[in-house]
Amino acid sequence: MTQATVSPARRTETAAQLRRGRILREVRSILRHLLLALLAGIWLVPILRLLVTSFSTDRGINVRRFFPASYTISNYVNILFHPDSVAQFPRWFTNTLVVACFNCVISTCFVLMVAYTLSCCRFKGRKLLQNLSVIVNLFPGVLAMIAVYFVLKYLNLTNSYAGLIMVYAGSSGLGYLICKGFFDTIPVSLREAAKLDGASDARVFFQVVLPMSRPILVYTIISSFMVPWTDFVMAKMILNSGLSADWTVAIGLYNMLQKTLINNYFALFCAGGVLVSIPISILFVIMQKFYVEGITTGADKG
Structure with missing residues (x-):
């Protein structure tokens, strides 16, 4: 069947299917990237906690708050x-x-x-x-x-x-x-x-x-x-x-x-x-x- 013999309704249906397929691929790509971003965030949380605590003025472990009340470089100096x-x-x-x-x-x-x-x-x-x-x-x-x-x-x-x-x-x-x-x-x-x-x-x-x-x-x-x-x-x-x-x-x-x-x-x-x-x-x-x-x-x- 040549392109000239394809009915307008068939061409419209094919175009709609292509659009739906493209949208579905984009949604899947966005979901994959969101999942990867979430996993990366979970992986970075302990590293961020380690980094901010290293600048903390509190010498001991603090479980009440994630970020310290004040910062200092004295831990690295000491x-x-x-x-x-x-x-x-x-x-x-x-x-x-x-x-x-x-x-x-x-x-x-x-x-x-x-x-x-x-x-x-x-x-x-x-x-x-x-x-x-x-x-x-x-x-x-x-x-x-x-x-x-x-x-x-x-x-x-x-x-x-x-x-x-x-x-x-x-x-x-x-x-x-x-x-x-x-x-x-x-x-x-x-x-x-x-x-x-x-x-x-x-x-x-x-x-x-x-x-x-x-x-x-x-x-x-x-x-x-x-x-x-x-x-x-x-x-x-x-x-x-x-x-x-x-x-x-x-x-x-x-x-x-x-x-x-x-x-x-x-x-x-x-x-x-x-x-x-x-x-x-x-x-x-x-x-x-x-x-x-x-x-x-x-x-x-x-």
Whole structure:
């Protein structure tokens, strides 16, 4: 049936259906965005409470009102420049930064090496090794806490940053899946051409694969840095000497929430929570482009 033979009533009905479909799509889009805005608002409420309380003149926890009666920056000044026996934030920050930097370097090397081996090398038992690593990853790391603690105690590595870094970095190679997915997208012909020219696997890795893997490299670095920065369970188990100067940020801030301390240190706790988030936020904003590209490309298995 040509357009000339279509009746005016049929054309009017078709136009009305198109308008109704367009309006329905717009309504659905508005509802989806409203739902997302509501969820974002709910997610931001605790962060906003943490931020405004960090500027509160009330040192203790206040459950009567959301916003404080008056504001001050003395909480940030005290936690940064006037540490006491309870709040030693500069020392905690330094401890956490040292552990995070060492773990970042070691874990990134482990993840990249494991991912390259399982993606670009062919050897007997490769599939079995991949399957076993995936199965092991299904179990949370806290299940091995007691065994890890006694091993470190036998080696005299409890209450030491070396033992903590070993725990963080020791199993980091199991997190190779996203990195391997990225390496799988690199053309095999490039590696084969390099090997035909006499390049070893190490040279192929450093001069061919890594220069093309900047997004996944950034993603791996950020992920490795964030593990010790936000961890509490493993750090509390290993650094259990009771000396507050040896704690990481997570342990120190948690200690401020004790029943005997919270009425005097809750505002300082909130200020410390804001300060802890600043380095990670800056790092993420700067590297966001490569971080997202690393995740999305690494999820493509071709």
